[in-house]
Amino acid sequence: MLFDLPDHDTLYQALLDRDARYDGQAYVCVATTGTFCRLTCPARxxxxxxxxxxxxxxxxxxxxxxxxKRCHPLQAAALADPAIGALLAALDERPDIRWSERHIVQLGFDLSTVRRSFKRQFGMTFLEMARQRRLREGFETLSGGGKVITAQHEAGFESPSAFRAAFGRLLGCAPGSLTRGGLLQASWIGTPLGDMIAVSSTTHLHLLEFVDRKALPAELAKLQRHAKEQVGIGTPPPTEQARAELDTFFAGQSAVFHTPLAFHGSAFTRRVWEELLTIPAGTTQSYSEIAHRIGRPNATRAVARANGANQIALMVPCHRVLGADGALTGYGGGLWRKQRLIEIERHFKSCNKDTRPHVSG
Structure with a gap:
């Protein structure tokens, strides 16, 4: 098996049934609320x-x-370890604190013990958890058009420069460069598969990637070199269009994207991306099949590299490309996302149409 978790339909049925067998073994992330729950959650x-x-x-x-806040998915770990419970309670009570090792020591806890406990229970340290929570709150304000100073205060940062630096590290930008407007503007889009960053000009979408993609800072740096200026913050029309079309996609209503796209790459790379746009939703192809389709049958590895260099996830469907043996391979957003996208798109297989978005090279 490629994945430890059962398939989406099995887990969704477990959620409907509040099946206690999955309690603590799997969690559901809900795009419409921005929260995650135990599968036994009593909420609607x-x-x-x-x-x-x-x-x-x-x-x-x-x-x-x-x-x-209804099923309290962190509670089991808190009950199992008093230190975890105390720190989680402190995090809820004092969201304004910029947590550091000093605060942990002041509360009477051993740093190494706390680090191991949180890593074991949550896969991240307490300080990483605190930082994620603060940044998320600030990002939501920014992506909704709020001012940087408002986002800074809501995220609990002590100064504008500290908030800009934290946001800039994620985007790969120099601290202090993230101002509203600019030739290219970044915004956040929430999806059932995790948050995405969209970067658009006034006319085209240039980047659409999951926030946790490791290559994201490098991809943004590439865009900045192309634009000859730093990426700013904002929501140009192509980003609004992309957000609406992604909502429609995940609602199971349409796999058609009309958002105008901008491609940045060599002629060969752009040719591969254009070919990806012709793969119908609900179907897959291999790297070698794409190589043959573009008239380069010996360029399978080059096709794979071009596929991996795609900067517009989902809309340029690199997730529809499999290995020669049908295996899921090489998806920067994570193989679990690739599998889920393929599962989602089976619904659209019977209503495929050739509807390529407008592409700018």
Missing amino acids: KPKPENCAFRATIGECIEAGFRPC
Whole structure:
């Protein structure tokens, strides 16, 4: 098996049934609320297209989701370890604190013990958890058009420069460069598979990537070199269009994207990306098949590299490309996302149309 978790339909049924066998073994991230829950949560059940399932609490937090206040998914770990419970309570009570090792010591806890306990229970340290929570709150304000100073205060940062630096590290930008407007503007888009960053000009979408993709800072740096200026913050029309079309996609209504796209790459790389756009939703192809289709049958490895260099996830469907043996391979957003996207798109197989978005090279 490629994955430890059962398939999406099995886990969704477990959520509907509040099946206690999965309690603590899997968690559901709900795109419409931005929270994650235990599968036994008593809250009203979300639609299946708004759910993504993850194996650990750490994965849920890293994807930008907050713990549910009804089922308290962190409670089991808190009860198992008094230190975890005390620190989680302190985090809830004092969201304004910029937590550091000094604060942990002042509360009477051993740093190495706390680090091991949180890593074991959540897959991340307490300080990483605190930072994720603060940044998420600030990012939500920014992506909604709020001012940087408002986002800074809501995220609990002591100064504008500290908040800009934290946001800049994630985006790979120099501290202090993230101002509103600019030729290219970044915004956040929430999806059932985790938060994404979209970067657009006034006319085209240039980048769409999951926040936790390791190559994201390098991809943004590449865009900045192309634009000859830093990426700013804002929501140009192509980003708004992309957000609406992604909502429609995850609602199971349409796999058609009309958002105008901008490609940055060599002629060969752009040719591969253009070919990806012709793969119908609900179907897959191999790297070698694409190489043959573009008239370069001996360029399978080059096709694979071009596929991996795609900077517009989902809309340029590199997730529809498999290895020669049909195995899931080489998806920067994570193989679990690739599998889920392929599962989602089976629904669209009977209504495929050739509807390529407008592409700018």
